[in-house]
Amino acid sequence: MIWFLGTAPVTLLLLRSYPQQYGWLPDGQRAEPGQVAQVLGTPIREAVRSRFFRAVSIGYIFAFGAQVGGVLQLIKLVEERTDRSTATMATIVLSVSSIISRFVAGRIIPRVDMTRFTVGLAVVQGSSLAGVAMINSRLGLLMAIALLGTTIGNMVMMQSLLIAEHFGVRDYPRIAASAGLISYAGIALGPLLLGWLYDVAGGYRSSYLAAAACSIVGAVMISFAGSASPEP
Numbered sequence: 001m002i003w004f005l006g007t008a009p010v011t012l013l014l015l016r017s018y019p020q021q022y023g024w025l026p027d028g029q030r031a032e033p034g035q036v037a038q039v040l041g042t043p044i045r046e047a048v049r050s051r052f053f054r055a056v057s058i059g060y061i062f063a064f065g066a067q068v069g070g071v072l073q074l075i076k077l078v079e080e081r082t083d084r085s086t087a088t089m090a091t092i093v094l095s096v097s098s099i100i101s102r103f104v105a106g107r108i109i110p111r112v113d114m115t116r117f118t119v120g121l122a123v124v125q126g127s128s129l130a131g132v133a134m135i136n137s138r139l140g141l142l143m144a145i146a147l148l149g150t151t152i153g154n155m156v157m158m159q160s161l162l163i164a165e166h167f168g169v170r171d172y173p174r175i176a177a178s179a180g181l182i183s184y185a186g187i188a189l190g191p192l193l194l195g196w197l198y199d200v201a202g203g204y205r206s207s208y209l210a211a212a213a214c215s216i217v218g219a220v221m222i223s224f225a226g227s228a229s230p231e232p
Contacts, residue, residue, distance in 0.1 A: 026169070041168025047175045052166050052225045059221030060159055060183030063122050066215035067155060069190030070129050070208060074145065077204045082138050090145050097149030105154045114165055114228035118158045119219045125151040126215030133208030159183065165228045190214070 016022070018039070025031050026039065047053050074094070078087040109117060124147065131144030163176045193214075194207040201207070 039168075039170050041170025041172065042166075042175075044171040044174045044178070047167045047171065048178055052228075053163075053175070053179065055221055055223075055225035056159065056162055057179045057182040059122075059218045059225070060179070061186040061189075062214040062218030062221065063125065063155055063186065064183055064218075065186030065190030065193065066129060066211040066218065067125060067152060067190070068187045069192075069194040070132065070148065070211045071152065072191045073194050073198070073204065073207065074132070077132065077208070078141060078145075080204070081136050081141065086138050086141070090142060093142050093146050094149040094152070097146045098152045101150035102153045102157065105157070109161070114158065114162050115222065115225050118155070118162060119223045121151045121155050121158065122215050122219035122222060125155065126212040126219065129208050129215060130212035133205050133212065162225075162228050 019026060020031060023031050042050075071094070074090060075087045078090045105117075128144050128148035128151065132141065132148065135141050135144055159179065160176055163179055164172055167175050190211070194204075194211060197207040197210055198204055
């Protein structure tokens with residue numbers, strides 16, 4: 001309720017669809033009298049039928065499922081293998097590495113192909129989840145968790161950036177929402193999968209190895225999307 005009341009009124013009162021009617025161009029420059037900026041991009045009907053859209057959306061089902069499932073079960077895993085103080089430290093390490101890595105990624109992303117960068121993130125995420133699955137020592141777990149943290153915020157951020165970079169801004173809100181409707185299924189299914197495997201196998205090793213495998217599957221799927229550079 002707090003989130004809704006803090007967002008909806010501001011959106012309705014302050015946000016507008018296009019800046020031209022107020023004398024501005026999309027990138028913040030003043031428009032000359034009579035000047036109309038052309039909003040470029042792919043129509044949503046074409047976008048949702050493209051290989052890029054399908055590959056990114058489906059790939060993110062696996063990537064998000066692995067990430068959210070792994071994070072939600074992480075504290076309990078660390079407590080079982082070490083102690084409560086280490087679990088607390090794991091939370092701090094995960095958060096700090098996530099924040100720092102976003103600043104670092106902001107410097108890297110403009111210089112590389114976004115699809116390749118996202119595939120690399122998914123591979124690193126899978127490797128870190130596999131490390132969490134196999135490592136029992138305090139230091140080793142914290143190192144694997146720090147590596148996992150570097151992917152958390154960036155994986156979420158990259159989906160929106162991929163959509164915007166490839167399809168432009170014309171129908172971006174609708175395209176991004178459609179992609180989210182598909183890929184966010186992983187957020188719901190990932191924790192269920194890991195919890196079920198924990199019950200069946202009697203431990204987290206199988207759960208986190210499955211999460212690692214899902215992340216790698218996501219990386220393979222996203223790699224089929226092709227370059228994130230705008231379509232000609």
